[in-house]
Amino acid sequence: MTTLTSPSLSHSNKRLYVTLGLAVLAWLIAYNLIQPLADWIAYTALGLARDSHFGESVAFFLYDVPKILLLLSGMVFAISIIRTFFSPERTRALLGGKREGVGNVFAAMLGIVTPFCSCSAVPLFIGFVESGIPLGVTFSFLIAAPTINEVAVVMLFGLFGWKVAGLYVATGLVIAILAGFIIGRMKMERYVEDFVWQIKSGAGQTLDEKLTWADRIERARLSVKEIVGKVWLYVVVGIAIGAGIHGYVPEDALASILGAQAWWSVPVAVLIGIPLYSNAAGMIPIVGVLIEKGASLGTALAFMMSVIGLSLPEAVILRRVLKMPLLVTFFGVIAIAIILTGYLFNWIL
Amino acid sequence: MLTIKVLGSGCANCKRVEQIAHKVVDELGIEAEIVKVTEYPEIMKYNVMSTPGLVVNEKLVSYGRIPTLAEVTTWLADALQAA
Numbered sequence: 001m002t003t004l005t006s007p008s009l010s011h012s013n014k015r016l017y018v019t020l021g022l023a024v025l026a027w028l029i030a031y032n033l034i035q036p037l038a039d040w041i042a043y044t045a046l047g048l049a050r051d052s053h054f055g056e057s058v059a060f061f062l063y064d065v066p067k068i069l070l071l072l073s074g075m076v077f078a079i080s081i082i083r084t085f086f087s088p089e090r091t092r093a094l095l096g097g098k099r100e101g102v103g104n105v106f107a108a109m110l111g112i113v114t115p116f117c118s119c120s121a122v123p124l125f126i127g128f129v130e131s132g133i134p135l136g137v138t139f140s141f142l143i144a145a146p147t148i149n150e151v152a153v154v155m156l157f158g159l160f161g162w163k164v165a166g167l168y169v170a171t172g173l174v175i176a177i178l179a180g181f182i183i184g185r186m187k188m189e190r191y192v193e194d195f196v197w198q199i200k201s202g203a204g205q206t207l208d209e210k211l212t213w214a215d216r217i218e219r220a221r222l223s224v225k226e227i228v229g230k231v232w233l234y235v236v237v238g239i240a241i242g243a244g245i246h247g248y249v250p251e252d253a254l255a256s257i258l259g260a261q262a263w264w265s266v267p268v269a270v271l272i273g274i275p276l277y278s279n280a281a282g283m284i285p286i287v288g289v290l291i292e293k294g295a296s297l298g299t300a301l302a303f304m305m306s307v308i309g310l311s312l313p314e315a316v317i318l319r320r321v322l323k324m325p326l327l328v329t330f331f332g333v334i335a336i337a338i339i340l341t342g343y344l345f346n347w348i349l
Numbered sequence: 350m351l352t353i354k355v356l357g358s359g360c361a362n363c364k365r366v367e368q369i370a371h372k373v374v375d376e377l378g379i380e381a382e383i384v385k386v387t388e389y390p391e392i393m394k395y396n397v398m399s400t401p402g403l404v405v406n407e408k409l410v411s412y413g414r415i416p417t418l419a420e421v422t423t424w425l426a427d428a429l430q431a432a
Contacts, residue, residue: 087413088398115413119360120399122389127398199393219414320389 016214031070038062057247064239064285068158069232075154076227080220083115084211088124090114091141095133100184103137108176111144112169118146118314125321126196135192136184142318143334144176147309151231155284156304160291167345168301172309175337182333191326231281238282245289255294265299266342270335273306280308297349302342310334351381351428356392356402356412359385363401365415370403373421379429406432 038059042048048055091110098106116124121142128138148169157165211219258265276283287300310331319327353370357363367385374381386392386404395404399413403421405428411420 089396092398115399117360117362117399119357119362120413122358123392123400124398126389126393127396130393195390199390222415 013214016217020217027070027074031067034063034066034070038066053247055247057243060246061239061243064159064243065236068155068235068239068285069228071158072151072154072231072235073224073228075157076150076224077220079150080223081216082113084216084219086110086114088114088116088120088127092128092131092133095128095137095141096131098133098137100134100136100181103134104140104177104180104184107133107137107140107180108144108173111141111176112148112173114141114145116145118311118317121314121317122320125318126199129192129196130199134184135189136180136182138180139183139330140176140180143179143309144172146311146314147176147305148172149308151227151281152284152304152308155235155281159285159288164297164301168304171301171341172305175305175309175334175341179333179337183329186329188326188329191323191329193321193323196321234279234282235285238279238285241282242285242289245286245293249289249293251292252294254290258290258295258299260296260298260346265296266302266339266346269299269303269342270306270310270339273303274310274312276307277311277313280304283307296346298342298345298347301345302338305338305341306335309338351379351425351432352406353381353383353425354386354402354404355383356386356395356397356404357400358387358389358392360400362415366401366403369416369418369421373418373425377422377425379425381425 041062042055042059043050046058048058050056091114094110095103095107125138125142128141129135153165153169156168256262258269273283284304287295287304291297291300315327315331318330322330351374353374355363355367355370357366363385367383370381370383374383392400392402395402395409395412397409397412401415402412403410403416403424405424408428410416410424416424
């Protein structure tokens with residue numbers, strides 16, 4: 001049976017790799033064509049003046065939208081391939097023997113690469129806690145996984161460069177490690193809903209999938225379709241607003257309200273960020289131009305962390321397994337950590 | 350008669366998996382009961398940490414993603430043969 005199917009399988013594999021190679025080539029060509037094409041459309045085809053506000057805004061928009069969408073597709077594909085090598089089950093096994101401290105560090109890092117959707121936060125929480133992973137370590141994972149997500153990191157990279165993207169990832173890791181560790185030290189196990197401790201999962205059943213490279217590529221393709229399909233409109237709208245601000249608002253106009261001198265700007269930015277959860281992809285381009293117009297980087301980073309990491313829908317979901325005092329502590333510790341990071345960056349940069 | 354369980358607490362992806370299961374059952378013209386399992390203690394019995402999960406005749410076949418029509422067709426056909 002296997003010998004019969006293998007020739008056709010390797011044939012379809014060859015086709016797959018050729019398609020993949022062509023896709024990469026097309027991606028590279030498209031990526032290098034965006035800038036001249038955007039300029040050509042704005043200044044030649046539409047005949048806009050190069051130094052006009054409107055011309056600048058249009059060129060900015062025509063350049064940034066395809067750039068970000070291309071970067072998103074490419075990077076989400078690459079990250080999704082990496083993620084096919086990880087699963088919550090494998091991560092749980094890796095975290096099994098770890099103590100607090102080392103466990104928090106591992107949990108936060110695994111939070112980046114493990115596939116995670118906030119709709120699975122509850123079964124994941126139960127699965128971790130029930131297998132004996134300390135509460136604080138579990139929280140380190142639950143903070144890192146949604147905060148350091150591919151869409152946010154790619155957009156930061158595309159709009160701000162690798163330094164800011166790196167700063168964001170590093171800050172997210174530190175916050176996840178520290179907040180998880182602090183919550184663990186507070187010994188709040190009794191504020192986990194009682195039913196969680198009574199659950200006994202069916203230890204016998206596990207699904208060990210053997211994935212081929214064709215499977216991994218197909219899964220990565222599907223997740224590109226799903227993620228880009230979900231966020232593209234936010235990206236376009238966000239960049240359109242950003243382009244408008246870029247062309248029309250004068251430099252340094254925001255320095256007095258969003259600059260490093262205004263001490264209250266960080267906590268206010270964090271508060272405003274909480275309800276904006278689902279619009280992270282749209283907020284980042286706007287934040288980008290705000291920085292250009294005088295907002296300080298610390299305030300901007302704190303705002304983005306709050307938009308992405310502090311999510312009300314996730315709080316509602318987690319309420320199923322966490323009693324109020326623990327839920328409030330969980331969010332409070334993250335919020336304070338984000339605010340302190342905001343001040344720190346405003347101070348050192 | 351197959352028993353198909355969709356594990357997950359009502360997220361959008363869980364509904365998609367349920368629709369796919371319905372479609373395959375209709376296409377194959379088989380008798381099957383499709384059950385939605387939404388309570389966490391029940392979901393955890395299948396050792397699933399990422400929803401949606403799919404269980405055919407008490408055997409876990411997929412979790413954490415939306416399986417394709419072709420995959421579900423294979424699993425249901427396998428389960429029918431085994432039964």
